[in-house]
Amino acid sequence: METINTTERLKKLRDLMKESKVDVYIIPSEDSHQSEYIAPCDARREYISGFTGSAGTAVVTLDKAALATDGRYFNQAAKQLDANWHLLKQGIEDVPTWQDWAAEQSEGNKTVGVDPTIITAPDARKVAEKIKKRGGKSLVSVKKNLIDLVWGDDRPSRPNEKIKVLDLEFAGKAFQEKIEELRKELKKKKVAGVIISMLDNIAWLYNLRGNDIPYNPVFFSYTTITPTTATIYVDSTKFGPAVEAHLGDTVTIRPYEAIFNDSTSLNQSLSSDMSNGDNEKAWTGKKKKFMISTKASWALSLCLGGEENVEEVPSAIGDMKCIKNKTEIEGMRACHVRDGAALSEYFAWLEEELTVKRSKLDEVTAADMLEHIRSKHKNFVGLSFDTISSTGPNAAIIHYSPERGNCSVIDPTAVYLCDSGAQYLDGTTDTTRTLHFGRPTAMERKTYTLVLKGVIALGNAIFPKGTTGFALDTLARQFLWTEGLDYRHGTGHGVGSFLNVHEGPIGIGTRIQYSEVALAVGNVLSDEPGYYEDGNFGIRIENIIIAREASTKHNFGDKTYLGFEHVTMVPMCRKLIDEKLLTAKEKEWLNEYHREVLVRTKGYFGEDDRTMRWLKRETLPI
Numbered sequence: 001m002e003t004i005n006t007t008e009r010l011k012k013l014r015d016l017m018k019e020s021k022v023d024v025y026i027i028p029s030e031d032s033h034q035s036e037y038i039a040p041c042d043a044r045r046e047y048i049s050g051f052t053g054s055a056g057t058a059v060v061t062l063d064k065a066a067l068a069t070d071g072r073y074f075n076q077a078a079k080q081l082d083a084n085w086h087l088l089k090q091g092i093e094d095v096p097t098w099q100d101w102a103a104e105q106s107e108g109n110k111t112v113g114v115d116p117t118i119i120t121a122p123d124a125r126k127v128a129e130k131i132k133k134r135g136g137k138s139l140v141s142v143k144k145n146l147i148d149l150v151w152g153d154d155r156p157s158r159p160n161e162k163i164k165v166l167d168l169e170f171a172g173k174a175f176q177e178k179i180e181e182l183r184k185e186l187k188k189k190k191v192a193g194v195i196i197s198m199l200d201n202i203a204w205l206y207n208l209r210g211n212d213i214p215y216n217p218v219f220f221s222y223t224t225i226t227p228t229t230a231t232i233y234v235d236s237t238k239f240g241p242a243v244e245a246h247l248g249d250t251v252t253i254r255p256y257e258a259i260f261n262d263s264t265s266l267n268q269s270l271s272s273d274m275s276n277g278d279n280e281k282a283w284t285g286k287k288k289k290f291m292i293s294t295k296a297s298w299a300l301s302l303c304l305g306g307e308e309n310v311e312e313v314p315s316a317i318g319d320m321k322c323i324k325n326k327t328e329i330e331g332m333r334a335c336h337v338r339d340g341a342a343l344s345e346y347f348a349w350l351e352e353e354l355t356v357k358r359s360k361l362d363e364v365t366a367a368d369m370l371e372h373i374r375s376k377h378k379n380f381v382g383l384s385f386d387t388i389s390s391t392g393p394n395a396a397i398i399h400y401s402p403e404r405g406n407c408s409v410i411d412p413t414a415v416y417l418c419d420s421g422a423q424y425l426d427g428t429t430d431t432t433r434t435l436h437f438g439r440p441t442a443m444e445r446k447t448y449t450l451v452l453k454g455v456i457a458l459g460n461a462i463f464p465k466g467t468t469g470f471a472l473d474t475l476a477r478q479f480l481w482t483e484g485l486d487y488r489h490g491t492g493h494g495v496g497s498f499l500n501v502h503e504g505p506i507g508i509g510t511r512i513q514y515s516e517v518a519l520a521v522g523n524v525l526s527d528e529p530g531y532y533e534d535g536n537f538g539i540r541i542e543n544i545i546i547a548r549e550a551s552t553k554h555n556f557g558d559k560t561y562l563g564f565e566h567v568t569m570v571p572m573c574r575k576l577i578d579e580k581l582l583t584a585k586e587k588e589w590l591n592e593y594h595r596e597v598l599v600r601t602k603g604y605f606g607e608d609d610r611t612m613r614w615l616k617r618e619t620l621p622i
Contacts, residue, residue, distance in 0.1 A: 001079045002406060004050035006065075010084055012150045013048065014062055020142055022113035024105045026098075026127070027058040027147055032117045033199045033220070034295040036502055037385070039213050040156040044118075044147035047155075051080045053399060057098040061105045068098035071488025072398040075534060091488070099127050106136025114298075116141035121301035122294050122312065141298065161211035163219050163238045165246045170425050170498065171207040172327025176250065178205050179230055182317055186225070192270060192288040193226035194316045195263065195304070197296045200500045204321045206232065206251070208243065209498065215385045216500050217423060222259040224266070224290075233259045263303035266290060270309070291316050314516070318505045321496075323522040328497040329546060331426030332524055333567050336544060338377040339422055339429040340569030340597065341604035346370045347418075347435060347570075348614035354412040354437050362409050363389040363402035367420070374422050384421035384428050384501040391416050395434070395538030398489055398530070413438040415537040421501055430501050430526055432542030435573045447531040448539050448576035450479040454529035455541050456586050458491065458508070458564075462550045465560040469508035469525070470515035476508070476529040485531055490514075492525045495544060519562060523547040527564070539576075543568040569597045571618035579622055587622055594619035 017025050027049075031042035036054060045051070045058045049067050053076050056069035068088035069077050077087050089095050096104065106112050112131055116124070128139040148155060168174060182205070186194055196202055199218035203209055210219025221234040231252040239253075247253070254262065270288045290304055291311045304310050324332065350366060353359040367387040374380055390400045392414035394407075402408070410416060416437065421430035434448060454476035461475055469492060474481075476491045490509030493502045506523050507514045519525075528542035543566050550563035571594055582590070598619040605611045 001052075001076065002050075002403065003080055003082050006048065006050055006082055006084050009048055009150055010060065010065060013060060013146055016146045016149055017060070017062065017113070020113060020146065021111060022140070022142060022146075023062060023110035024102055024112040024136075025060050025142075025146060026102055026112065026114040026119065027060065028114075028118050029054065029056050030118055032297055032299075033197050034120060034297075035199060035213060035216070035218075036500070037213055037216050039159050039220075041158050042118075044145065044151075047151055048147055049080075049085060050082060051077050051085075052401065053077060059098055059102045059105070064105065066098070066101055068101070074488075075397045076399065099123075099130050102127060103130035103134040103136060106131045107134050109135065109137045111137045112139045113142040113146075114139065115145040116143075116299035116302065117297045118145075119298050120295055121292075121298045121307065121310075124298040125307070141302070159212040159220070160235065160238065161219070162240060163208050163210045163234075163243050165242050166207045166209050166425070166498065168207070170327070170331060172325040173207075175205060175207045175246075178207075178317075178320070179225060181320065182225055183227060185316075185320075186291065187227070189291065189311070191291045191311055193224060193229075193266075194291040195259075195296070195300065196223045196225070196293070196316060197300060198293060198315065198318075200496060200503065201315065201317050201321060202232070204496075204499060205317060206247070208246070210238070215383055215423070217381065217498060218500070220256060222256070224262075231262075233257075233262075260299065260303050263290075263300060267303065267305040267309060293318075314505050314513070319517070321499075322494050322503060322506050322524075323520050324497055324524055324546075325522070328427070329522065329524075331424075331497060332428075332495075332544070332546065335379065335422075335424040335427035336429055336567040337569050337600050338379075338424070338604070339374065339431065341601040342370070342374045342377055342422075343418075343420075343431060343433065343570045344601060344615050344618075345605070345608065345611045346373050347433070348611040349373075350410075350416075351435075351437055351614065352610060354410060360409050363391060363394070363407040364404045366410060367402065370418070370420060377424075379425040381423040381425060381498070384423050384430060388417065388419035388432075390418075390538070392537060393535050396532040396534050396536060398487075398532060398538070398540075415440070415444055415539070417538050417540055419540060419542065423498055425498055428496050428498055428501050429568075430495060430542065430544060431568050431570055432528055432530075432540045433570055433573065434539050434541060434576065436575050440576055443533075444537055444539070445576050445578045446483075446581065447480075447485065447533075448541075448573070449578040449581040450483065450485070451529050451531055451539050451541050452572060452577065452590075453479040453582065453586060454491075455527055455543060456589050458527050458529075459543060459545055459566055460563070460589065462552060462561055462563045463519075464557070465520075465562060466518045467562070468515050468518050469506060470510065470512075472519075473509050473514075476527065480529070480531060487530045487532060489530065491529055492527050492545075495524045495526060497524070519547050521547055521549055521560075521562065527566075541572065566593065569600050571597055571615065574618055574620070574622075577622070582622075591621045594621070 395417035492508030530540035
């Protein structure tokens with residue numbers, strides 16, 4: 001991994017900070033829509049720090065610089081940050097959060113600045129409160145992003161990709177119906193309307209897909225929904241006749257940049273209604289407010305009059321989106337069979353190249369072949385994230401991303417971890433398999449089997465309606481815990497339907513937000529425990545699972561009970577399984593799973609003897 005000298009960039013930034021009368025400057029990872037994955041033009045934290053991981057926040061003072069990130073990226077950050085930076089390992093005891101570190105640097109009446117369009121309103125309030133408690137002056141909004149000014153002409157241009165309609169055969173529900181369902185929810189909450197800023201929510205709501213952010217079929221936009229209007233803020237040059245016909249005259253189109261001025265006008269109109277005594281208009285009984293997400297920007301909140309004039313919720317339509325309809329569920333099942341066939345073909349090819357032909361393949365070359373194989377399948381659009389193709393010690397870097405021309409040659413005598421996924425018109429995939437093409441060590445087999453036991457335990461869980469992913473997390477970790485082992489990442493995340501591979505608000509893990517949303521029938525999640533030994537090897541197994549009603553002998557409390565359906569169709573690695581560690585029931589599950597994988601995917605191979613031999617071998621009963 002390349003380390004970039006950030007000395008000159010930091011010098012330019014500090015000069016701009018002095019001009020702006022800012023002593024501490026915060027650089028989040030996210031864009032104006034709090035996207036996990038961002039367009040190259042929004043990679044400001046990466047540019048200033050040199051750290052390429054998807055999660056983290058940089059804080060720069062006039063003489064110090066710190067980068068905060070979580071356990072998935074400790075190794076990567078340590079390798080990529082140069083001597084100018086101090087790494088704040090979030091979640092480690094006695095290590096301050098980036099908010100606390102920024103507040104500490106503000107002591108002595110110092111000013112902290114941030115671009116208000118790329119920090120959420122709740123985060124801004126939290127930081128401002130900490131600054132005040134530590135004796136800092138204030139948190140101020142810096143209208144011109146200082147990193148953009150440092151970047152200058154070298155900053156990539158903003159994407160301008162065409163937007164396409166997602167046909168009803170894939171979406172399963174017309175956008176007009178979705179909007180009416182949303183309006184009913186807003187009426188219950190007695191709000192004047194909602195402003196949606198998260199890109200996947202907008203794409204889902206309107207049954208549109210774009211290509212403004214790598215791997216995520218979304219487009220830069222905002223939308224407002226009121227009792228009588230629907231307005232989308234977007235660069236209309238991205239629309240073709242099909243999109244215009246799709247939206248018809250029920251949706252007003254406004255320029256992307258107009259959202260802030262229009263939000264100010266909306267706030268003023270609500271204030272005017274109150275002053276005129278018109279407080280019974282539309283859905284409101286008291287003071288009218290607009291609903292925004294807790295992920296909405298501080299800038300958007302300020303335009304609407306601040307927190308007293310908005311109702312903040314985790315997501316106005318997130319709960320609707322994460323419960324897949326019948327069409328979306330069928331699409332997820334179908335695309336995972338095709339994707340599973342592609343992965344089996346890839347692994348069979350890779351094994352032959354490494355062990356029979358003795359080919360020297362680096363991690364990127366192998367990943368390129370996997371993409372090529374996937375691209376042959378029906379409804380393929382592209383990848384759902386950058387493939388994690390990692391050999392040996394690189395597999396211990398949880399979110400490792402091999403760089404073309406600067407990555408390792410795959411070692412057939414070491415663990416190989418492949419975490420990959422694709423976007424299909426009928427769904428999104430995300431699968432991790434860990435393989436070994438030689439003779440694995442006893443520790444590698446043991447930890448692989450403990451991880452596999454966790455996958456099986458979580459996937460076979462039966463639980464009452466109302467249970468959260470927070471409550472289920474220990475099921476996947478329990479076997480590692482008995483050995484004093486663990487992993488520093490969540491156990492599962494929501495998955496979109498031809499949308500973002502990481503989809504909130506649901507998930508399985510120790511994050512507090514996973515305790516706030518119960519799992520429901522139709523949720524699509526990953527099941528992906530792991531184990532990582534720094535500098536040596538990494539293990540992760542990931543299946544996609546769909547929540548469904550479970551049949552139980554009893555029905556305590558008259559509750560519905562839920563379970564999961566596995567839709568990933570790729571064999572586990574037989575070489576890495578220590579059968580002595582599996583119970584009879586676990587062996588029974590594994591054999592049935594492998595039988596299903598073989599039955600569902602073998603039809604894709606025709607005269608492909610190599611893949612069929614590999615698939616039959618890997619799915620033999622144990």
